[in-house]
């Protein structure tokens with residue numbers, strides 16, 4: 419669709435677009451106070467070691483239960499929350515809820531919580547995060563924050579300051595959706611990341627695109643040179659696991675292992691997947 423120099427849509431009379439805008443504006447109004455009204459839910463998606471199949475933790479993913487529209491996806495409401503500032507309340511709620519759930523888990527299992535770039539603009543972000551974690555009583559070793567490169571771009575010095583202090587507390591940091599944003603090698607070296615999450619786009623393309631395979635390999639080489647694990651997002655098939663293991667990828671997350679679900683049960687926490695077969699690995703990706 420055509421855009422003007424400000425990136426705004428030129429189709430001013432598109433009735434569908436107006437409807438979109440109206441609906442977005444209404445959602446922004448409805449979102450105000452959603453946390454206090456108890457409309458937010460947290461789902462948990464498992465993360466596994468690819469080789470052993472062992473469970474290593476869960477990513478916490480927010481859902482908004484709108485009183486009229488039903489469940490609203492975070493791809494819709496997080497950008498709105500970032501615009502209106504509601505993300506501060508939501509972000510704090512997500513962390514406290516994640517910590518409240520993870521405190522019942524074996525100590526080797528982590529909960530990964532997404533931090534919005536907008537939260538980095540909050541002057542007292544560190545104090546607030548610490549207060550929430552201390553209040554929940556969970557070990558900081560069980561918490562991981564997932565951030566995207568856009569969190570760093572606005573103010574690198576400030577972001578580095580915040581991330582160093584988060585790490586000093588024992589909380590680990592993953593770089594999320596790696597490869598899609600303004601990824602630079604420079605950033606990876608300068609920032610204290612504990613994990614790279616490669617965006618699910620590349621895995622989906624890998625079956626048909628040699629370029630995507632090359633990108634997956636490059637990210638894995640990067641992880642190796644930095645001595646940090648790489649987690650592949652969006653694993654849906656055993657073939658993908660075999661390919662990833664053959665390429666040296668250590669961790670994964672996706673519908674194959676489990677969809678985002680309510681707080682895991684005791685049985686869920688003991689769950690492992692059988693390691694991929696040797697034949698599968700030998701036949702994959704060549």
Ligand code: C2E
Nearest residue numbers: 479480492493496512532533534652653654671672673678
């Ligand atoms: P993300 O952090 O990259 O989360 C992974 C997304 O991929 C999740 O979508 C998950 O359901 C989806 N996914 C996982 N495995 C598969 C798979 O095998 N196939 C496919 N097709 N998709 C898979 P979800 O839950 O809709 O979340 C979307 C995005 O919304 C997240 O992307 C994250 O950026 C954002 N988000 C979710 N919860 C929060 C939150 O509490 N705070 C912030 N700031 N952002 C959040």
Ligand code: MG
Nearest residue numbers: 477532564594
């Ligand atoms: Mg994430």
Ligand code: MG
Nearest residue numbers: 594595615651
């Ligand atoms: Mg991601």
Ligand code: MG
Nearest residue numbers: 594595617618
């Ligand atoms: Mg994403």
